[in-house]
Amino acid sequence: WRPRSFIKLPVGETNIDPAVFGDMDKITDSNGNLDIKKYATEYTRLLEEKGLFKLCIWPEHCLVATPGHNVVPCIREALEEWSGKTGRSIEWEIKGEPLLTESYSALKAAVPICPKTSFKQHLQDKLLLSDRLLVCGQAKSHCVNYTLRDILHHWPEEDTSKISLLTDCSTAVPGFEDAATKFEDDMKSAGVKLCTASKAFES
Secondary structure, three states, X not given: OOOOOOOOOOOOOOOOOHHHHOOHHHOEOOOOOEOHHHHHHHHHHHHHHOOOOOOOOOOOOOOOOOOOOOOOHHHHHHXXXXXXXXXXXXXXXXXXXXXXXXXXXXXXXXXXXXXXXXXXXXXXXXXXXXXXXXXXXXXXXXXXXXHHHHHHHOOOHHHXXXXXXXXXXXXXXXXXXXXXXXXXXXXXXXXXXXXXXXXXXXX
C-alpha cells in the first residue's frame, strides 16, 4: 500500500466501525467510499483528543519478510532452545494491522476503528497466567511504552510486582527520550520492577 488521495475500501464494521466517527460523511465521498484525505483529518483529530502523540509519518519499518520484522538470531535461538526444552510452542502476536490506524500497543490500536483493533482480551488473559512477565523490545518511547501501559491497565493491582521492565533491552526513538524516561518513571511508581536482563530473576 502506498499513500494516495483515494483508496477504495468498503465502510462497515469489519473495516471501520461507523460509531467511531459518528457522521460517516466526515470520512467518505459522495459514493460512500473512503476519502483518505477526509479520513486522515478526522483520524488525527481523534488521535490528539486521546492525548497521545501527534501523528508522525515514520519511515517504513518492520515490513513483513524484511530483517526489521524478523526476530534477531540470538533471540530466535533462545526461543527455539526454550521450545525444545519445554515442548511448548512459541505464540506469535502480529500487530500493525489494519493500516488505517496506528498500533503502538500490541494490545490495541491508538484509535480503535473496528473490532480487530480493539483491546485483545485473549492476549491479556494469556499474559495473566504468567508467574513473571518480562517486558522488552523496541521502542521504549512508543511500542513498549503503550503495550505495557495497556497490560498494566488490565492487570490486578496486587500482582503488579510480577511484571519486570528490562531497562537494557529497549531504547527510545531518537528525539523521544523524554517519553521513555516518563514511561519508566510511571511504571516504577505503579509498582513495576525495573531491572536489567541479568537481574530479572533475582529476588
